[in-house]
Amino acid sequence: MSEGTSWRDRLFGGFRKTSDRLSENLTGVVGTAKLDDATLDDVEDALIVSDLGPAAARRIRDKLAEKRFGLSITEQELKEAVAEEIAAILRPVAKPLEITAFPRPQVILVIGVNGSGKTTTIAKLAHLFQEDDYGVLLAAGDTFRAAAIGQLKVWADRIGVDVVSGPEGGDPASVVFDAVKQATDTGIDALIVDTAGRLQNKRELMDELAKIRKVLGRLNPEAPHDVVLVLDATNGQNALNQIDVFKEVANVTGLIMTKLDGTARGGVLVAAAEQYGLPIHAIGVGEKIDDLRPFDPDLVAKVIAGIA
């Protein structure tokens, strides 16, 4: 993919529904052309109904009041000011997933409910690492469903990486064990592990992840280096609830939010940043292999606020 404008355009295209929503909600709120309490109330409401969450909405309102109360403001300036405050919330959590583990491999456990876009995201992430010339191996740790293993293999074939897998219903920890050995023996930089996303049975999921951790720990006390939770933005508030649940079952170290295209609920990214402060590594804005990019807070803030 050619970098720069094309990704920028796709990002704007992908976030269009979210930008339109916030932009529409902010349109017409500048009543007296001065930033007064009524306008600030309307801005706060607009942010809440655009899924940014009450905490971020309040923070943005307070910052706007602090900097501009009583001053004249146009609609465009208001959107720019909102974008700046969104960026201030997003900047501290923007943290690309970097391969730094020594010794190699860096083990990245990917968790999330079925359908969140986990498998696709693993392939996209592998592709991003490949672009930086890292050697990547995948582990099909979701042994619960044959389809999950098959789907990971299809993606792996497409991008030309190996997958370590076991039989359907097999022990995920044993797949992970084999994968770490293979990665170590072949000098792989990043091992990305798919896991089952059966949230309806928290105990089982917790036990399974604990077992994977135990096996990993035996081979490399630092592993897993990353535990990345994949969230589907179209779930809105429910995506945030998933952070709570997964934080209970696993030591989540970062987030990737998918499906920011085709939803007006992209504001949930800001709510997640404000409420949890977890690193956001990347965002997904489509189904294609290069539709995942590291998270650029300033650009995303502008896109969400609807200013180009």
Ligand SMILES: Nc1nc2c(ncn2[C@@H]2O[C@H](COP(=O)(O)OP(=O)(O)OP(=O)(O)O)[C@@H](O)[C@H]2O)c(=O)[nH]1
């Ligand atoms: N529009 C869009 N679709 C996405 C994105 N990421 C994933 N998808 C789609 O979401 C669907 C589910 O993705 P999967 O990767 O299969 O999700 P999963 O979490 O592994 O789900 P299971 O395979 O059911 O465990 C697929 O149709 C993907 O193409 C994205 O960023 N945007």
